[in-house]
Amino acid sequence: MIEIRNVRKSFGNHEVIKGVSLEVKKGEVLCLIGASGSGKSTMLQCINGLEPIQAGEILVDGISVHAKSTDLNLLRQKLGIVFQQYNAFPHLNALENVALAPRIVRKMRPKDALEIAREHLDYVGLSAQAEQYPTSLSGGQQQRLAIARALAMKPDYMLFDEVTSALDPELVGEVLDTIRKLRTNGMTMIMVTHDIAFARESADRVAFFDGGVICEIGDARQVITAPNKERTQQFLQRVLH
Template identity: 65%
Template sequence: MIEIDNVHKSFGELEVIKGVSLQVQKGEVVSIIGGSGSGKSTLLMCINGLESIKSGSIRVDGTEVHAKSTDINKLRQRIGIVFQQWNAFPHLTVLENVMLAPRTVLGKSKAEAEALAVKQLTHVGLGDKLKVFPGKLSGGQQQRMAIARALAMSPDYMLFDEATSALDPQLVGEVLDTMRMLAEDGMTMILVTHEIRFARDVSDRVAFFRNGLVHEIGTPDQVIGNPQRPETADFLRSIN
């Protein structure tokens, strides 16, 4: 379980997260929606330990992410994250890119890492691209490779930060299909997304962020289908 308790985060004097509390249960899919600058992506960075917090706490299965005693690199092995764009190593094949972290971080043998990489690349529909170099992939295929790379670390949790926002519209569907498959597999996921229809389809809960706070949270039918806060309704109208 991921437990976020009264978290505050500032960049200089600008407070971007203003007391967020949220719990994500094992096997749950939670989508975070909201306008730019509302603190959504920053929260994911804080969960993964890529950003510090000013106050509050974030615990992953009881481990305090920001405690000095926490081995953050070991913890990150359990929390996969996929960004808007993932810069692959252009001189390595797709297979070699996905093998890299299991070998260097997990200490897997070449054979073990290759088996993991082939399994996950096949899982995301790239089993026929193993020997291809990343520059030959479409944007959607590159994002699916990024997902496979994260999955090759056998994470307990997956974080997606606007994973489709940098893609051409015709490529978005293939990445969303991969994310939907992970949700159906029971992966615990937190998605920052503007794909409202997708969020409604796959999420157990949806949180609307506004001005660094969870402004409204509930089931997709509640938050997207029948929002109770006028700001939530205004946001949904603005992107439809």
């Protein structure tokens, strides 16, 4: 379980997360929506320990992310993260890209790491592209490769930050299908998305971020089809029309 307790985060004297509390239970899918600059990406980076916080606490399975005694490398094995930009190593083929972290971080034997990599390429539908280099893959394939790389570390949680935003429209579906499959298989996920229809269909809950706070959170269908707060209504009207 991920527990976020009254977290505050500033860049210099610009406070961008202004007291956020949130719990995500095992198996739950939470979507974060909200205008650009509302703090969604920063929130994900705080959860994964990529950014320090100024107040509050984040616990992942009871481990305090920002405690000095926490081994961030170990913690990050629990949390897979995929960003909008593709981040594969250009000099490694798809299979080697997925095998790298299991070999280096998990210290698996090369043969075992390659086997894990094959399994995960198969899971995201990229078996046929195993020998290809990232630049020869489409954007949709590169995002599926990024998901396979994260999954190969056997994370308990997946964090997605607008993973379809940079894609041509015809490539969005294949990436969303991979995320749907993860959901079906019970993966706990926090996803930042602009795709409101996808959030409504695939999330258990939706949190609407507004100016560094959660303005509204609740059942995905309720928040999107019948929001309680006027700010949420205004935002949804802007993005849906």
